[in-house]
Amino acid sequence: MAFIDAALVMVSGIGCAAGYHIATAGTLGKADVYAAASVLVAINFVLLTVVQHGYRLKNITNLPRTFRLTLTTWTGLFGALLAIAFTMKVSEEFSRGTTISFYLVGLIVLLAWKMTAARWTAHALRTGAFANGRAIMIAEFGLASSSNAVDDLGQHGYRLVRVMEIPPRDLASPLLLSQLAPRFEELIAFAREQRIEHVFLLMNWSRQHAIDSILDALKILPIPVHLVPDPNAARFLRYPLVSTGNTFTAELRRAPLSWKERALKRMLDLVGASLALFVFAPVMLVTAMLIKLSSKGPVFFRQTRHGFGGRAFKIFKFRTMRVLEDGPTIRQAQKNDPRVTPIGKWLRKTSIDELPQLFNVLKGDMSLVGPRPHAAAHNDEYEQIIGNYAFRHHVKPGITGWAQVNGYRGETRTLDLMQKRVEYDLWYINNWSVRLDLQILARTLIVAFGRPSGTAY
Incomplete structure (x- = not known):
């Protein structure tokens, strides 16, 4: 995405400069100056987009956010570079027609590309094209089939190669580790052999003892363990998350408009x-x-x-x-x-x-x-x-x-x-x-x- 963004910016800049000068003066004009300026704009645009996490999967597919990010970044970048050029007294090197056409054409080309990329990426996510992160799931019996978590993980870069289901009565037992020790040993061996990169836990969040016990059993594996929201928690986490000091809350009901x-x-x-x-x-x-x-x-x-x-x-x-x-x-x-x-x-x-x-x-x-x-x-x-x-x-x-x-x-x-x-x-x-x-x-x-x-x- 970053490479294509940069290429489109450079092509737009050089193309607008060449087209404008040929149309008005019949010559290419200062092609080297415009090429250098286009490279500078492209590098800065990509860097600013990276800083704002514009190339993350979830942001690429969020078309309204992508459009806002592209518009504000592109406009702000042009404004800043023009101000610098004016301050350094080099603005006379660039014609107003070329600058305006570069801004408009570049913006249109970028927005069209972002729309295409968003649709392609969303389709790829739905079909599991990015599911390269090998993962296993430890789930409460029945939750894996009834939850949307499995499909969600597959659509966002994770490939579940194994699901270990545990009956509710075992999860409620204080002797969970000793009762399921052979199964956990076999799972750890499988994770090492298959080079598993992530472990996901899907169970009721009220089962604190079970969650702590499973974490203890998996501590030998140097891979991250994620706790997936259970159906009750997921219902509330769909609301906006708001920072309240050192913690976050789900805003179940927003205040009247400010x-x-x-x-x-x-x-x-x-x-x-x-x-x-x-x-x-x-x-x-x-x-x-x-x-x-x-x-x-x-x-x-x-x-x-x-x-x-x-x-x-x-x-x-x-x-x-x-x-x-x-x-x-x-x-x-x-x-x-x-x-x-x-x-x-x-x-x-x-x-x-x-x-x-x-x-x-x-x-x-x-x-x-x-x-x-x-x-x-x-x-x-x-x-x-x-x-x-x-x-x-x-x-x-x-x-x-x-x-x-x-x-x-x-x-x-x-x-x-x-x-x-x-x-x-x-x-x-x-x-x-x-x-x-x-x-x-x-x-x-x-x-x-x-x-x-x-x-x-």
């Missing part, structure tokens, strides 16, 4: 809502006229919803029904609901009825992206029967959300559907980022306008 994150999200909301109002103003005006002409009643429908911290606010929507329910009992819209007006049915299918919520975003009651706010009556009901439901109020509610772009939009006929929607909402809260918000907004346009939901009645 003031910097809230400011960033608010900026996105203000810019996005203002732009959306400008774009959709004609649509909203025509919609208001159609509602007024097709049925009696107001253009807008206002209903009590709960927002950040559970605070109540009035949500704005285009009226799509003949009723204006906002009390302790509210019935969800269903298929062929007689309360829905003819124009209202189309508005709900296309989500145009949600556009007035842009005013809620500008007021600060809502965000462009977040958990969808439910009617107050439904909110109170679900808080009683779904354990983590109230956690949805740790962020502002949104016009669209992670649950909606994953198919959980419209009527929730069963409790299971609502629980699934809440599950997606909680995932969004725990994994929030500006990139995720932009991704959800892009997918919303496809879901709402490209292929309207079959459950939005």
Whole structure:
């Protein structure tokens, strides 16, 4: 990867210099100067990527991280080298056209190569192409077949040549070493003969005596021993690991967004809502006229919803029904609901009825992206029967959300559907980022306008 990165950078630099000078002056120009500069850029780019662990397998396959790393490293490197060239008064040696084209072409070529490398590496990992590290596993009986650990190890460079399973009753015995001494002796001999490089332990982490005993039995082998998370621990270790002093904790539930994150999200909301109002103003005006002409009643429908911290606010929507329910009992819209007006049915299918919520975003009651706010009556009901439901109020509610772009939009006929929607909402809260918000907004346009939901009645 490093060699190809360097080669692509040098080819891009020399190629841009030669192409630009031939196109503008009809000559190659200072080819030796540009070749030397390209080598310098290539060496520094590779070194900076190495320092940031950009060539590790797990980072190569993490395409978003790879793109960010490449963009920031490439841009920062160019900025630093240009500053040095200016300080040393050698910047006049390089034409602006060549420098700009080198930056753009080099970046595009590197990103295209990183995308190709990520896909190829991910495929190679899935097929076990990098499984060259010979390893053995000592596992509690039944865990090796039910855990994903064996497949995971095979996909990340380890080749399990043997699995030794131990029954739970033996692991619980205080005489584990004496009872299984022949098996451990045979395993040690096998490890020496086969030049084993790693040992993995897969058992319940509560079996401290068994783990200590196995470590004692294997102390003669000069190879690392790894403790694989058991199914219970693995469930929690999927959460972000946070440094808390001298130890690490799994952040099972993140705190509400920090003031910097809230400011960033608010900026996105203000810019996005203002732009959306400008774009959709004609649509909203025509919609208001159609509602007024097709049925009696107001253009807008206002209903009590709960927002950040559970605070109540009035949500704005285009009226799509003949009723204006906002009390302790509210019935969800269903298929062929007689309360829905003819124009209202189309508005709900296309989500145009949600556009007035842009005013809620500008007021600060809502965000462009977040958990969808439910009617107050439904909110109170679900808080009683779904354990983590109230956690949805740790962020502002949104016009669209992670649950909606994953198919959980419209009527929730069963409790299971609502629980699934809440599950997606909680995932969004725990994994929030500006990139995720932009991704959800892009997918919303496809879901709402490209292929309207079959459950939005």
